[in-house]
Amino acid sequence: MTENHQQEALEAIAQADTLDGLQAVKTKYVGKSGLVTKELGALGKLPPEERKARGAQINAVRQAIDAALTERETTLKRAALDARLASEAIDVTLPGLPLPAGGLHPINRVYDDLTRIYERLGYAVIEGPEVEDEHHNFEALNVPWYHPARDLQDTFWLEDGRLLRTHTSPMQIRYMVDHEPALKIVVRGKVYRYEATDATHEAMFHQLEGLVVGDGISMADLKGTIAEMARGLYGPSAKVRFQPSYYPFTEPGADFAVWWENPRGESKWLELGGCGMVHPNVFKAVDDLREAEGKPRVYEGKTGFAFGLGPERIAMLKYGIPDIRYFYANDPRVLGQFRGELG
């Protein structure tokens, strides 16, 4: 009897080609009311002397069936998984969902490069108003109304008598009026010049202005600071050159040029900006404004330096951009190039 079941069951197991079919075989023979299970249940009716031998016999059959079931189940599961995986295969070379990719404007990338260097050196980064009054833009910066230096900065005057700032330097004044020394800041923002537009001139462009004020600040500190910036921007080969120049709000004043191993072209000295030691008249103008606001005079007798440069020029030199007008035409084919590392 039992042996017949074993033979039948093993054949049925071998023939089962689905998990459901296998389950049916399992139920038929070793389920709760399966044929083999029933025989085990019927053991109690046998006389005790037969029971042991018969029990061992049936259990052996059952174990053989269970083992076959397990083995067959494993085989069928693997086959089912293989089939599923095969059916799920897709062509991974087809493009994905074209989600948008954004990017930063190249001018702001250059600003970020610059401010990152200065933030590491402990500078605060600030912005300020683009519409200025004559006092902050010129007078307080030691450029009185009659000064020929005004010819250097052709100005967009506004109908109400104010002007579009010609440089970020008025923020030197505004910041010092509101804060006390010692201080280290860089200013970012747009500036305006009444100039015809061409490949290297724009009526609107950007500046980065730096100002450090404290006790015993020297021109050597200024040169070292510009050198740190140059190394941060252009790598360890960068060198800085100072040459005498004139900005009414500095004394002494200088222009600075940077040289570095340019992987994209010829290495040469490139004029990047102007700088100098803060003119005592600027400190005086700040203290006068502070006094008018009821604040203590805290700038006279301090020393400091200031510098200014144009991110457009840096971007043009660094990335080989031929025309300043590219920056504000916002052509997606231009802007889209300034993503990721621009090494």
Added chain:
Amino acid sequence: MKLPYSWLQELVPNLPPVTELEPIFANLGLPLEGIEDTPTPPEGVLMSVITRAEAMEGTQLARLTLDTGPHGERVIATGAPGAASLPAGTVVALVTPGTTLGDTEYGIRTLQGVESWGMAASAKELNIGESSAGILTFPAGTAKAGTPMHELWAADQVLDIEITPNRADALSALGVARDLAAFLKLELKQPPAGPAPHGDGEIRVSLPLKGLTIERDPSKKLRFGCDHFAARTVGGVQNGPSPLWMQRRLSLAGMRPIDLIVDASNYVMLELGQPTALYDRRDVTGDQILVAFGLRQGEEVADLMGGTHTVGPEDLLILDGRERGVSTVAEAFANAGQPQPGAGVLGIAGIMGGDHGRVRADTTDVVIESAHFDPVLLRRTSTRLGLKTDAVYRYERGVDPLLSPKAADRVAGLLAECGGGQIEPGATVVGEPEIPGEITASADAIRALLGMTIDTAEMRAILGRLGCVVTGEGDTLQVMPPSWRVDMNIWQDVAEEVARLHGYAELPETLPTLRIHESNIGASAANDSRQNLRRTLAGLGFQEVVTYTFTSDDEAQKARAEAPGVRLRNPMTVDRTALRTALYPSLLRAALAHPKGERVLLAEQGRIFPQSGEAERLGLLMRGPLAPNTHQGGVAGGYSAFRGLLETLAASQGAALEIRQLRGEPVPSALHPGIAGEVVWNGKAIGWIGALHPEIAQEFGLKGETFILEIALPLPGRAWGFRDPSRAPVAWRDLAVIAPKNVSYGEVAALLRAEAGEGLESVEPFDVYTGDQIPAGARSVAVRLVFRGAKTLTDAEVDPVMDRLIGAVRAQGWSIREK
């Protein structure tokens, strides 16, 4: 400023070769903008004399008959402007046939029927100057016909020197030479001095009073009108061409030679830096010169160039003895409006000579004026009259106040030497010139300011070489600057001179060591948040743009933006007449740079200038799908996608975002009235979001929908604190609210939130329905309400809340959609 190398070399005999000069000039703060080679002209260029000049009828050409010397009389045709009216005797540089200039060989050409024997060259063609406008001409008598030009014209190099406004002292050959000699420690050879005067001159001169003010504004006080005036007279001058060496130097320096009298004045200005004015003595009535403020409010003064200028009481004039001068502005104001008839204005002081007094063809006796005028006053007049001359350019920067008599002598000497003039022995010199005062400087302070080690002795030596008189003991430097260094006023100026001559290259590189004052802490916060926002937006797929701040009335009107109130006084182009009052018109313009139908996502942080004042804004724009269709379906754009991006932005900033429906109240004029919302960020209304009004889209030529947002920066923050996450499970209920269609989801959610109180963790809509199963004009919004408490919530706790919510909904006149 342009100067030929040979001139500088004459003053500094051991000047290094021109190839070595560039870094030297740069280190002096007089950078070279260029070095131009002016080779000697080729052999075939002959000085030729015009015997007849005539226009060729029916053409733009002129026919010149020339005496060419060895080649006899020849004819050329030229298209150079003004050639037909050149007087006979004028000398030109004739490029004879067979001569090569640059890459061009010149021959005989037939022009409009005239066989042109070579060409009369321009300065540019000969490479001896920039002017290509006309042919190079020399006054009659300059050279004998047929003289090869190269015999008269040596090769040279012209240095184009950039002079910053502070370096008035360097606006002359002598000034530049002085600096070079001091820097290179070389000998300086002074240019020849004119004959020194003996006794008083015949011209009587009266100057205005000192301490004048203008515009009745005491802060705008002038130091003086004119504080030094020298007059000399020369008789019997044979005016004609100046010697070729002088013409050559003037030409190379960019000035056009005219005649001896004019050229001598210009030459001395280039040589010494002192402008002079030369008058025909016949016009200096009564041998009297008055330097006075304009008598002739509103009257016109004719200048020697043929222009006229309306002078006012604040303009300093040179008058002759016929005029009753006034010497104070007060007097001039008092006289204003009382016309003073008669000629007599010899010139506008320091700016331009008058027609009266002008040197003419028959002038023989001249009065030389060499004076020092107030820079501020002259700059005002020159700016007001729009007259920028080489003279006023120097005066407004600062001419050496002591130079006047010396320059007058030099001009007189040149007129005698080159024009056979008889110099009157006496000279009139009046005024008390103000010279820069003594500066007290500390050598230690200079070293500290520069951060550079320089011996005190070297400082004294440097300053001495620059012409300063340095006294004082030890660390103290008592520095008396030379009269020409009007820019040296404070000890920091002394420090700059020391650094300049010692060499900026010697400056060490150090870093400031500072502990910043507490008032500066946190100053970067606004920039940090701008930066964070910019990067997040880029990560969300927005391309950052930077746009022009300018706008025009037309653009503002097309965009329905606030009319611009901040307007340019001097606009450059019609599309840039004012400052923008909103960001979105700039973004619309930027969107136009994208191909039609393409997805556009733009972001800008920028400043706007509405009536309420300058403000910072963030603008966003979206066009097209969020993801376009490809081989598979894309993701639609539209308001939902745009708003979704804003929600992600808010979530990334940890901000609570709410969009309030704008209905039955003014909608921002940029927006579609039905697709317009107010952006509420952390509880504060900061701007708007919606679809661009279709009429604006049409005006800008933007087809398809455009979604825009404009919000104020900086974004409002929020109070933040850490909260332990609750471990209790949530309880949820669904509720469908039927309300009129014009009730926004936002209003329904707000009501439920307000009524439910703290236990309500979230409200999310999962179905919005309009149709047959609910009344017309109504809409059903089904929401899932998620509650959470400190412990597991029971029905007994949640049910009363739900009853309260249902009651509140019904109290609004809305209803609940039963399942």
